[in-house]
Amino acid sequence: MTFLLKLSGVDKFYGPVNKGVHAVQNINMDVMKGEIIALLGSSGCGKTSTLRMIAGFEETSRGTITLAGREVQALPPVRRNVAMAFEGYSLYPTVTVGENIAFALKAARLPTAEVEAKVREVTEMLEITDILDRYPTSVSGGQQQRASLARALIRDADLHLLDEPMGQLEPQLRTLLRGRIKHYIKERGLTAILVTHDQTEANALADRIAVMEGGVLQQFATPQTIKEAPANLFTGTFVGEPPMNVFAAEASDRDGQLQLDLGDGLHLTYAADAFAPDVRATLLARKQIMLGVRPYAVHRDTHGARAQVIANQWLGDQSHIAATFAQGTIVLVEHDRADVAVGDAIHVRLAPEDLHVFDKDTGAALSHGAQMA
Amino acid sequence: MTLALENIVKAFKKDVVLDGVSLSVGRGETLVLFGPSGAGKTVLLRLIAGVIEPDAGTITIKGRDMEGVEPEDRGIGMAFQNFALFPHMDATENIAAPLTARNMNKTAITETVGKIARMLKIDHVLHHKPKELSNGQKQRTALARALAGEPDILLLDDPLRNVDAKLRFEMRLELPRLLKDQNATVIYVTQDYKEAMALGDRIAVMNARGIEQTGTPEEIYLTPANIEIARLFGDPVINLLDVSPVQVEGGVCITLSGVPVNIDAGYSDMVGRDCIIGIRPEAIRFVEEGSAEAIPLTIEAETPLNEKTVTLGLTQNGREIMVSRPAGTPGPSQGTGYIVIDANHIHLFDRATGKRIVPVKTQAAVSQGVAP
Numbered sequence: 198m199t200f201l202l203k204l205s206g207v208d209k210f211y212g213p214v215n216k217g218v219h220a221v222q223n224i225n226m227d228v229m230k231g232e233i234i235a236l237l238g239s240s241g242c243g244k245t246s247t248l249r250m251i252a253g254f255e256e257t258s259r260g261t262i263t264l265a266g267r268e269v270q271a272l273p274p275v276r277r278n279v280a281m282a283f284e285g286y287s288l289y290p291t292v293t294v295g296e297n298i299a300f301a302l303k304a305a306r307l308p309t310a311e312v313e314a315k316v317r318e319v320t321e322m323l324e325i326t327d328i329l330d331r332y333p334t335s336v337s338g339g340q341q342q343r344a345s346l347a348r349a350l351i352r353d354a355d356l357h358l359l360d361e362p363m364g365q366l367e368p369q370l371r372t373l374l375r376g377r378i379k380h381y382i383k384e385r386g387l388t389a390i391l392v393t394h395d396q397t398e399a400n401a402l403a404d405r406i407a408v409m410e411g412g413v414l415q416q417f418a419t420p421q422t423i424k425e426a427p428a429n430l431f432t433g434t435f436v437g438e439p440p441m442n443v444f445a446a447e448a449s450d451r452d453g454q455l456q457l458d459l460g461d462g463l464h465l466t467y468a469a470d471a472f473a474p475d476v477r478a479t480l481l482a483r484k485q486i487m488l489g490v491r492p493y494a495v496h497r498d499t500h501g502a503r504a505q506v507i508a509n510q511w512l513g514d515q516s517h518i519a520a521t522f523a524q525g526t527i528v529l530v531e532h533d534r535a536d537v538a539v540g541d542a543i544h545v546r547l548a549p550e551d552l553h554v555f556d557k558d559t560g561a562a563l564s565h566g567a568q569m570a
Numbered sequence: 571m572t573l574a575l576e577n578i579v580k581a582f583k584k585d586v587v588l589d590g591v592s593l594s595v596g597r598g599e600t601l602v603l604f605g606p607s608g609a610g611k612t613v614l615l616r617l618i619a620g621v622i623e624p625d626a627g628t629i630t631i632k633g634r635d636m637e638g639v640e641p642e643d644r645g646i647g648m649a650f651q652n653f654a655l656f657p658h659m660d661a662t663e664n665i666a667a668p669l670t671a672r673n674m675n676k677t678a679i680t681e682t683v684g685k686i687a688r689m690l691k692i693d694h695v696l697h698h699k700p701k702e703l704s705n706g707q708k709q710r711t712a713l714a715r716a717l718a719g720e721p722d723i724l725l726l727d728d729p730l731r732n733v734d735a736k737l738r739f740e741m742r743l744e745l746p747r748l749l750k751d752q753n754a755t756v757i758y759v760t761q762d763y764k765e766a767m768a769l770g771d772r773i774a775v776m777n778a779r780g781i782e783q784t785g786t787p788e789e790i791y792l793t794p795a796n797i798e799i800a801r802l803f804g805d806p807v808i809n810l811l812d813v814s815p816v817q818v819e820g821g822v823c824i825t826l827s828g829v830p831v832n833i834d835a836g837y838s839d840m841v842g843r844d845c846i847i848g849i850r851p852e853a854i855r856f857v858e859e860g861s862a863e864a865i866p867l868t869i870e871a872e873t874p875l876n877e878k879t880v881t882l883g884l885t886q887n888g889r890e891i892m893v894s895r896p897a898g899t900p901g902p903s904q905g906t907g908y909i910v911i912d913a914n915h916i917h918l919f920d921r922a923t924g925k926r927i928v929p930v931k932t933q934a935a936v937s938q939g940v941a942p
Contacts, residue, residue, distance in 0.1 A: 239734070368763075372806035372875060373892065376882030379871040395735070401873035401880070420874060438876045440736050493877045493897065508743045510768035513791045513804050514852040514894065515877065517768070519743040528743070530877050532896040539747070 202228040207260035222412040235399035238409035265355040280354035282345045288333040295329030339365040359391040430560035446488040448480040459523035471549040476564045487555040492530040494551035501546035572597045572755040578627035600756040602770030609776040647721030649712040655700040662696045668719030705732040724754045797924040806892040809849045827886040836929030844921040851894035853915035856901040864908040
């Protein structure tokens with residue numbers, strides 16, 4: 198399969214090239230036809246600038262953007278054949294919500310019956326059929342957002358660009374609409390790039406997530422890979438809720454066994470062959486490392502290390518347990534209701550296959566599980 | 571009882587915001603006021619604080635009627651949404667304000683402020699003025715100031731609202747311990763059901779009609795008073811389907827996609843009536859094709875959600891069902907899947923009133939081992 202969209206060496210400077218603010222730094226990215234991609238990061242990370250360069254709202258300072266077989270970075274937005282749901286790319290205030298959504302199809306001279314059927318389908322999906330006759334300014338922010346999303350999704354375009362598409366949705370609808378939107382995009386084979394600061398949204402919708410921070414693409418991979426093999430401490434802790442547990446540790450050889458000293462008198466001891474030989478060698482050579490373990494991978498085990506419970510919060514279908522551990526706090530997620538109380542001592546096991554090891558200074562991943570990164 | 575409200579009525583011009591609200595909170599208890607905006611939660615806090623007066627009804631604190639008692643004489647600490655920090659003071663001075671007012675000595679003030687600031691993770695910005703703080707930091711500074719005074723009653727109006735997701739999670743875990751250490755009686759307003767369940771000893775669910783249900787997180791989640799409350803707790807939202815129970819030999823059942831599903835025999839009063847069944851997404855399991863009572867489901871999409879996998883599917887009649895399972899456990903991601911419903915964890919609601927039907931304890935129900 199070949200790529201639909203390719204970003205090669207894309208830079209964004211606000212101000213003169215090489216002198217202004219370097220907001221997006223040397224992004225290289227291939228997107229396949231039919232993929233849903235999430236650009237994920239906190240505010241100021243460069244994700245929106247990247248999306249706006251793809252859309253053509255922002256000049257590409259350096260590099261090339263290839264879409265559906267042609268270089269588009271110098272083309273105006275209207276000639277790129279992209280459909281957009283953007284903040285600030287608002288609905289036309291002088292026509293109704295329904296007319297806004299149907300606008301592109303009518304302009305393309307589709308038969309009225311077909312336009313009506315498509316409008317009905319997309320607005321039923323987004324639960325906005327009741328506001329089609331109203332004007333954009335008379336509906337809520339959340340409804341405007343969904344109308345804007347409908348206007349983009351109804352279009353036939355090479356690429357759909359969605360900026361924080363569900364930010365204002367009421368929580369009871371959010372999970373359901375994510376499922377519907379994903380189904381809609383996949384069923385039609387659309388290619389979509391969405392920008393979000395919400396890692397939950399990125400995980401729910403995207404085939405691959407591009408994690409950005411400080412204008413730099415930190416990792417571009419499937420949600421599964423980011424969960425199991427985060428490229429660095431940033432992606433490891435940014436993606437995942439509850440966030441990954443991280444501890445400073447010192448590795449040493451104890452009569453052939455591998456010992457990880459977490460401070461405060463806490464040692465984790467592993468059999469000589471628990472880690473692959475190259476991982477073991479790296480750990481012993483580095484000595485000072487950062488150790489990460491996802492909350493779902495922390496298991497209670499009578500032979501494990503001691504921790505003392507400071508919170509056990511039941512959320513209906515998950516229990517979140519926090520316990521003092523080494524010099525900090527460790528968080529566990531259990532799906533059954535956990536029968537532990539504040540003050541209880543529990544014992545936790547950190548299995549070699551669940552440990553992520555990061556460089557203490559750069560945060561780069563050294564190993565995942567018992568294997569090298 | 572530390573705090574008691576009886577039949578509180580409050581209107582602004584013709585707009586009746588609270589119409590006969592009663593509430594009591596015990597010493598050291600954290601009561602969460604949960605509900606959508608516009609339900610009157612903040613008005614209720616302001617009445618307790620004494621910033622506004624009720625039109626009718628009484629507020630008593632430690633047995634003393636608060637009518638005519640000034641806000642500063644009520645022994646209350648507050649952190650409201652609009653921060654209300656003193657703009658000319660830095661974060662330290664803001665947090666220390668209730669202590670300075672009491673002439674506490676400087677060393678003790680520094681120690682108290684430092685301890686609270688570390689817990690709320692604002693110790694690195696203690697010398698910043700409010701305008702130099704982010705919204706999340708302002709909110710935590712206001713929270714720190716409320717805690718520093720060690721008041722008998724603490725009123726917290728959505729204090730984690732502007733805090734980023736990661737910190738919000740950390741604070742959700744740590745805040746209960748801090749509140750217990752202070753032994754403060756707390757009223758905590760939030761619109762986040764996870765926060766409500768995590769922090770509340772009890773939750774009072776409020777809407778435009780007043781307080782609809784008060785109970786422990788378990789009671790609210792497992793026995794919601796009505797459909798609206800069932801929908802407010804849980805993510806994904808509870809599945810709601812129109813059904814009409816039928817009497818079968820040995821019990822009561824409903825039909826989903828042509829498959830009969832036995833429910834508690836105690837629902838026999840509802841046979842033939844218009845009902846809505848509520849099935850939590852985690853009370854549905856994927857099973858092998860051909861399993862007993864298996865209902866076929868066309869898989870529409872799979873969306874991971876914080877260590878869960880959520881599947882959206884359609885029944886044969888085109889009704890949407892969401893299924894949730896722990897991440898990493900098996901389940902279909904496309905094509906047809908088969909589900910069974912845990913009959914112990916369904917709710918039946920009256921379609922006309924929206925109220926949950928409490929199953930009658932019957933001999934049959936007891937012998938079936940079905941929980942009420």
